[in-house]
Amino acid sequence: MTTLQAGSATVVGQVRAANEDSHRVLDDLVIVADGMGGHRGGAVASATTVQVVGDTATGGTLEDLVSAVQRANRQVFDDARADPSLRGMGTTVCLVGLVEHEGSAELAVLNVGDSRVYLLSGGLMEQLTEDHSLVETLVREGRLTPEDAEVHPQRNVLTRALGVDPGVAVDAWLLRPADGDRLLLCSDGLFNEVAEDRIAELLAEPDAPELVARRLCAEADAAGGRDNITVVVLDVSDTGRAPEPLVDRYRRFSTPAVDLFGEDDGPNTDTVLAVVGTGSPQGEAAVAGPSTGEPVAGEAEESAGDAEPEPGAAEPPVVPPPSPSAPIVTGDDDGAVRRSWWRVAVFAGALLGVVVLAFAAVTYVGGTGYHLGTVDDEVAVYRGRTWGTLWFSPQVEVRTGYSLDDLQAAGRRAVETNRDFDDVATAEGFITQNTTTTTTTTTTTTTTVPLPVPPVLPPGTPTPVVPVPLPPPVTVPTP
Numbered sequence: 001m002t003t004l005q006a007g008s009a010t011v012v013g014q015v016r017a018a019n020e021d022s023h024r025v026l027d028d029l030v031i032v033a034d035g036m037g038g039h040r041g042g043a044v045a046s047a048t049t050v051q052v053v054g055d056t057a058t059g060g061t062l063e064d065l066v067s068a069v070q071r072a073n074r075q076v077f078d079d080a081r082a083d084p085s086l087r088g089m090g091t092t093v094c095l096v097g098l099v100e101h102e103g104s105a106e107l108a109v110l111n112v113g114d115s116r117v118y119l120l121s122g123g124l125m126e127q128l129t130e131d132h133s134l135v136e137t138l139v140r141e142g143r144l145t146p147e148d149a150e151v152h153p154q155r156n157v158l159t160r161a162l163g164v165d166p167g168v169a170v171d172a173w174l175l176r177p178a179d180g181d182r183l184l185l186c187s188d189g190l191f192n193e194v195a196e197d198r199i200a201e202l203l204a205e206p207d208a209p210e211l212v213a214r215r216l217c218a219e220a221d222a223a224g225g226r227d228n229i230t231v232v233v234l235d236v237s238d239t240g241r242a243p244e245p246l247v248d249r250y251r252r253f254s255t256p257a258v259d260l261f262g263e264d265d266g267p268n269t270d271t272v273l274a275v276v277g278t279g280s281p282q283g284e285a286a287v288a289g290p291s292t293g294e295p296v297a298g299e300a301e302e303s304a305g306d307a308e309p310e311p312g313a314a315e316p317p318v319v320p321p322p323s324p325s326a327p328i329v330t331g332d333d334d335g336a337v338r339r340s341w342w343r344v345a346v347f348a349g350a351l352l353g354v355v356v357l358a359f360a361a362v363t364y365v366g367g368t369g370y371h372l373g374t375v376d377d378e379v380a381v382y383r384g385r386t387w388g389t390l391w392f393s394p395q396v397e398v399r400t401g402y403s404l405d406d407l408q409a410a411g412r413r414a415v416e417t418n419r420d421f422d423d424v425a426t427a428e429g430f431i432t433q434n435t436t437t438t439t440t441t442t443t444t445t446t447t448t449v450p451l452p453v454p455p456v457l458p459p460g461t462p463t464p465v466v467p468v469p470l471p472p473p474v475t476v477p478t479p
Contacts (some may be wrong), residue, residue, distance in 0.1 A: 001107045002177055003238040004098060006030050009217040014225035014396040019186050021230035022046035022091075022206060024054045029065075030232045034115050036090030037080075045076045045091035045163050053095065061099050062108045062172060066255055067164070069110060069170050074418040077165030090163035094129060094185050096234060105459030107183075107236070109173040111412055116191060118184040118199070119175070122243040125200035126251070128173060128183075132160035135194040154349070162353075169255050176249035181236035182209075186216070189229035193220040209233035244293065275391045316393060370397060370427050371413045377403055379415055397424055400431045408434045 003474065004027070010020040020035035020042030034048045035042030057068035072093070077082050081085045092113025099108045109117050112133040115271040130136065134157040149155060159336055162168055194216070213231040220229045261414050300413035371394070373382045379402045384394035411434030421427040 001238055002098060002236065003158045004028060004030075005209055005237070006230040006232055006233045007208060008230075009210070010228070010230040011214040011217045011221050011225070013221060013228050016228055018043060019228045020046060021189070021228040023230050023232055026054055029054065029057060029062075029095065030097075030185055030234055031093065031095040032185040032187055032230050032232055033091045033093045033162075033191075034228070034230070035089065035091040036115065037086070041080070041086045041089030042091065044079065044086055044299065046078065049091050049093050050074050053093070057097065061252065062101060064173060065095065065097050065108050065110055066098065066170050066172055066253075069112065070168060070255075070268040073112075073162040073168040074166055077166050080163055092132075092158070093162055096183055096185060098173075105177065105239075107175040107177050109175055110167055111171055114156075114160055115185070115187050118186075118203070120182040120184070120200065120203045121178065122165045122244070123198070123204065125184075125197075125203060126246055128175070130171060132171075133158050134251075139386075147475070155192075158414070161190060167256075172185060172253040172255065174251045176241070176244070177236045177239045178241040178243040178249070179237055182242060183234040183236070184216075185232040185234070187228060187230045189225075189227035190216060190220045190231055192227065193223040193225065203233070207361050209235050224381075227324070236374065259471040264476045279349055326440040345370065369417045370424055372421075372427060372431070373418055374404070374415060375399065379403065379407070379431055381421075381424050383419075383424075400428060402431060402435060406435050407431070408436055410434050457474050 005089060007023045008023055008025055009094065010019060010021055010023060022035065022043070031050045031053055035044070035046030048157075049069075050077050053065075054074035056071050076089065076091065077245055080089050083122060085109045091112075093114040094111040094117050094377075095109075096117060097108045109128050109454040111117065111129040114133045114136070116131065117128045119126050119128050130140075133155065135144060135149040135152045135155045137159060139146055139149050144152065151430035156294050182203060184199070199216065202212060202219065205212060205215070210233075213233045216231045216233075217229045222328075230336045256424070369384065371384075371468045373380055373394070375396055379400045380396050380399040380401065382394040383397040401415045404415060407415065411431060414430065414434070419430075421430070442479075
């Protein structure tokens with residue numbers, strides 16, 4: 001007989017003022033819910049969900065669990081509509097329950113939103129659920145890489161949550177359990193802070209589930225704790241089976257958005273499941289009959305293209321793919337759940353503004369300043385940065401008419417190092433002052449002609465007049 005042993009932990013984190021997560025651990029069922037819609041609304045939505053699901057999932061089948069989640073969705077929706085202070089509240093949910101299917105015990109795995117379920121088996125950890133979020137949808141469509149999704153600014157935008165509409169589609173799987181299986185249920189406060197490789201390391205430690213759950217919460221809190229963190233670790237034993245590859249023991253189901261409490265029909269207990277295939281969550285849809293979950297024709301592993309309805313059988317319902325225009329709900333800092341197309345418009349406008357400002361800044365920076373350089377062996381003054389800036393390259397502003405050979409050493413160094421100047425006139429003046437020039441010096445020679453010395457005469461002798469010869473003319477060279 002399959003036995004489950006669970007351990008849980010939850011912390012408020014380092015940013016949020018209150019814990020809007022809720023969880024519940026029963027003998028054969030564990031539930032985690034992450035509320036949104038303000039401190040009160042988010043907590044009310046998650047607490048209502050785990051309470052309703054735990055109280056109404058009593059039939060021990062996959063269909064009962066799906067119906068319980070849909071009942072919880074309607075309860076949260078009605079409570080929000082009745083109490084203005086709870087308007088806009090909602091919650092994610094993921095759960096694992098032991099159910100009977102085709103005479104054997106299997107584990108049902110359900111989720112709505114981005115709370116996750118992981119399986120550690122045979123030393124390998126794999127994610128069993130798919131996030132109902134905008135970025136995960138883009139990843140599945142190949143329009144975004146998993147690495148980009150981890151840092152995407154809209155990674156918290158959800159495409160599905162409980163309490164937003166009166167009916168909700170629930171993703172559901174059946175897992176054939178094996179001895180040694182360990183499952184992890186968690187809110188996004190864990191995997192947004194701790195890498196999956198590290199989560200796998202902690203989950204693989206051979207300790208009791210309670211201790212492992214506490215370690216996981218503590219590590220996420222220490223890594224930032226920007227959101228509430230809730231973890232449930234579930235160990236499986238006494239199955240009598242050895243671990244098998246996931247593809248061989250995992251089947252996916254999907255449900256339409258059933259409103260169990262429609263005003264016209266009253267409570268609806270007939271849950272319709274669609275078998276999507278085995279193993280990987282990406283399979284081709286096959287159709288199942290009401291309530292029983294059995295395919296209309298063929299085995300559960302067969303795709304819709306291979307299954308044929310029995311003669312006279314009613315036309316089975318087909319689960320439609322999500323509409324591209326489906327409302328998107330998100331939890332912001334106040335936890336409000338709201339339709340957020342306007343967020344996309346604001347984000348696109350802000351992004352466009354940043355691009356325009358960046359273009360203007362680059363153009364301005366690239367076109368300022370002047371520097372020296374050469375063009376066709378002629379010294380020139382360039383406008384713009386020496387190295388250029390993106391699409392803006394330096395442009396020749398003035399040709400000086402000098403070559404490097406016409407410049408003194410200081411001038412040549414300035415050109416070779418592309419010296420910067422504030423304006424063109426200063427740059428031109430520097431070049432002009434540092435050109436080589438030739439100066440011619442004129443030397444004038446002065447010839448000194450000695451004068452004759454007059455003879456000494458006796459007193460009373462008249463002084464003779466001695467003619468002074470004139471010096472020869474001097475020719476001064478003309479420069």
